[in-house]
Amino acid sequence: MDGSTLVKQAEQALSETFSEIDAQVKKNLHRVLSAYRNHRVGVHHFAGVTGYGHDDLGREVLDRVFAEIMGADAAIVRVQFVSGTHAIAAALYGVLRPGDELLSVAGAPYDTLEEVIGIRGTQQGSLRDFGISYRQLELTSEGMIDWHALKSAIQPHTRLVTIQRSCGYSWRPSLSIDDIEKIVFYVKQQNPHTLCFVDNCYGEFVEQREPTAVGADLMAGSLIKNPGGTIVSAGGYIAGRADLVEMAACRLTAPGVGSFGGATFNQNRLLFQGLFLSPQMVGEAKKGNHLTAYVFDQLGYGVNPVPFAPRRDVIQAIQLGSPEKMIAFCRTIQQYSPIGSYLDPVPAEMPGYESELVMAGGTFIDGSTSEFSADGPLREPYVVFCQGGTHWTHVAIALEAAIAAIRST
Template sequence: MNSFDVLQEAEQALLQIFSGIDAQVKHNLKRVLDAFRDRRVGAHHFAGVSGYGHDDLGRETLDKVFADVMGAEASVVRVQFVSGTHAIACALYGVLRPGDEMLAVVGAPYDTLEEVIGLRSENQGSLLDFGINYRQLNLTPEGTIDWQALSQGVEENTRLVLIQRSCGYSWRPSLSIAEIEKIIHIVKQQNPNTICFVDNCYGEFIETQEPTAVGADLMAGSLIKNPGGTIVNAGGYVAGRADLVEAAACRLTAPGIGSYGGATFDQNRILFQGLFLAPQMVGEAMKGTHLTGYVFDKLGYPVNPAPFAPRRDVIQSIKLGSAKKLIAFCKAIQQHSPIGSYLDPVPDEMPGYSSQVVMAGGTFIEGSTSEFSADGPLREPYVVYCQGGTHWTHVAIALEAAIDAVGEA
């Protein structure tokens, strides 16, 4: 069966799932619209301020709108966050103090957090450098949460539990909102004062609620992923309990300034518009992951998640089994990207990553993985991680070339 036939079959098989995703997009868009209406968003909120960024009505209103959409008490949405990792780091440094313990409950964290924690590199001001202890609960052999270990894992000095929603560069199921809620319940039973923090990258608008709506104290993510709707130029967010959000903002700016500073550089309109577009973009990306999972499962490759399994983030993993296939796959995706289609992805060192990484991402925003991209670390078992997709038809076009590039398993 050629690549065109495989995709045609997949599109027919997934029609009902696509329809269900459209219904969810409608639900999520309604909560965005409700927040815009309740906060009386108007064109006057698009104007920005310069310098210190004091008294920015648009930014202050966006913080409230974003918090409403996320089911949180407060939020800070800032272009000054360099990435999701930066937003997460500000949250961690904001609430953790020497002698505290941070407990990761879903196995090892994403590569870029290893240096923040202090698992790699020295004397860069990591959490470990500041006397903040780290411990992790490993996953079961099946790649799922060890619920038994979690039920006994929280200590008196466990100040914060790290819940990574997305699988990252690991072969495990990403977490559902129901699983996150269960984790929070188990943690709070053992120590009500422990902060439940969620790395929410790649997870926004995947379901009809966010972690802060089901009890998470704090969460953070990137604006050049899901909530930026592929048009936001830079930034990240922190949302949750008001005091914890302000503590994170004080790490982004300075104590005493916190959320009151930070010029928006005339980006307010883009930030509002990106949030409005986000549910639709995420819905299209979810369709793309189903399509990708279906066709590569048919070709005999292990895929995560399975073709018809519910989606928990906008990432679809394929275990290609060789460096040659990983590079060939990324090359095919790059050739069918809107920007830089003439470039060949080559493996290279990247800041924050422990292995060489090959990346295909011809996106309009540098580093955005929302317009369909593919990447993976050059290490066994050579898994490619496909992300995003502004419309599933673009994913289908790129996949046709990727199928031809790697062939059957």
């Protein structure tokens, strides 16, 4: 069966799933519209200010809108965040103090956080350099949270538990909102003062609630992923308990400045518009994920999540089994991207990552993984991770070509 026929078969098989996604998009869009209406968002909020960024009405209202949508007390949405990793680091450095322990409950963290924590690299000002210790609970052999170990994991000096919602570059199920709620319950049962922080990258609007709506104290993410709606140029966010958000803001800017500074460089309109578009964009990405899972499962490759499984983020992993197939897959995705289709992805080192990466990223926003892209570390078992997608039909077109490329490798 050729790629076109296989993709068409997948589209037919997934018609009911696509309808369910549309229904969830409608619910998520409803809460976005409610927040915009409640805070009386108007065109005057698109204007920005210069210099210090004091009294930026649009920025202040966007923070309140974002917080309401996320079910949080407060939020900071800032173009000054370089990436999701930067936002996460600001939250961790803002809240943790020397002598505190940081506990990861979902196994090893994402590659780019290893140097932040101090697992890798030296003398770069990591958390370890500042006397903050780190411990992690390993996943079970099935890649699941070890609930038994979690029930007794909190020590007196465990200041913060970090929860990575997405699978990242690991072959495990991403966490559902119900999973996160359960983790928070177990942690608070042992010590109500231990903070629960969620790396929310790739997870926004995938379900109908966010981590801060189910008890997480703090969370962070990137605006060139889900909540930027594929049009925000740069930035990230932190949301949660108001005092903790302000502590993180003081790390981003300076003590005494906190959330009250930071010019928005005339980006307010895009920030508001991107957030409005986000539920729809996430829905399209989820459809593309389902399509990819179905097709490559039919071809006999391991996929995570499996076909028809509930989506918990906008990442679809495919275990291709060889570096040649990874490179061929990414080369084809690049060829069917709107930007840089003439480029040839080759494995290369990237700051913050341990292994060489091969990446297909022909996106309008550089590095945007809310647009359709694919990448992965060049290490066994050679898994490629597909993310995002502005519309599932683009994913379908690229998949048809990728199937042919894989078969000829």
